[in-house]
Amino acid sequence: MIRAVVIDVDDTLCLTEAACFGLENDVLARLGRGPMSRAVHLSTWGQPLLDAMPRRSPGLDLEAFAAVHQIVLREYVAAGLLDVVARENLHALDELAAAGRSVMLLTSRTEAEVEHLLAPDHALAGRVAAVYHAGNMRFRKPDGRAFDELLAATGLEPRQCLYVGDSPGDAQAANGAGLRFIACLQSGLRRRADFGSHQVDAFIGTFPEIVDAVTRLEAVATPQPLQVEPRSGA
Missing domain, CATH: 1.10.150 (DNA polymerase; domain 1)
Known part of the structure; x- marks a missing residue:
């Protein structure tokens, strides 16, 4: 899972x-x-x-x-000019949590650049289990060791985790840590070809598509029980 x-x-x-x-x-x-x-x-x-x-x-x-x-x-x-999380994106986070998945953020931003996202009255409060940033990580993306603190704190195996990002550097970090990776192309700044030298498990056009993409990847990674047709009596 x-x-x-x-x-x-x-x-x-x-x-x-x-x-x-x-x-x-x-x-x-x-x-x-x-x-x-x-x-x-x-x-x-x-x-x-x-x-x-x-x-x-x-x-x-x-x-x-x-x-x-x-x-x-x-x-x-x-003024609502920066870091506005769309309602449909918040709904996607809720769906991920309802499916039993822990939601975390991992960014190269400094602690000062994310402090408003950590506020108890922010829309992300209660939706995000942990936030990893330049202030609490020893390494930064695209270094795969950027995930060291997250994996140590959760005790999860890399293949139990998935990273969602928009850049080849995000893909490089996830690949280096052994996490599966989904590329979000919603910004329009990058195309599939930009990720050509990296392993990408799925591409999504908008962030809310993450819910179905994770479900599909999990189904592919999980062995399905062999279906045996019942034999008719002799």
Whole structure:
């Protein structure tokens, strides 16, 4: 049985690239710097924020950026401009839980970048069993060891877990840890061909499709009892 469904945040559970592009350019403007292009943002999307910013804005003072980013992040969250989890996605999480699966998040975001998702009044409260982020993981994606803490804490075998993400780096991490992987293509930023060098167990076009996809994968992985036709009496 697939006991745990582990989910990436950005462009998987919620669509965020466009919102983050606006947010980060807002931060740059408050620091008196010019905006980055959408092309450079897309080319570095999926990398940890402070790893990507030197390419997005060469010469940037990362410490100053991080301080202002926290202020603007809170403003965007409060205004409903970032990390909005669609109702149908929340319903999908409920369906996964109703099927006896533990739902967890695993992201390369820092603790400060996910603290609002951990709030007791957030829609994810009670739906997510654990959140793994850069603050409580020794390794980050695409390193397969990013799942070390999760596997140690749950005692689950890798094949009892499944990771859902949107990037080849997500696939690489899951493959490296021995987890099954489902690629979510809802953002439209990536195509099947982008995952060509990685093992992908299923592709889904929208996040709510995860419920049926997990059920199908579990059925394939579970040996079916041999059906023996009863013999007629002699």
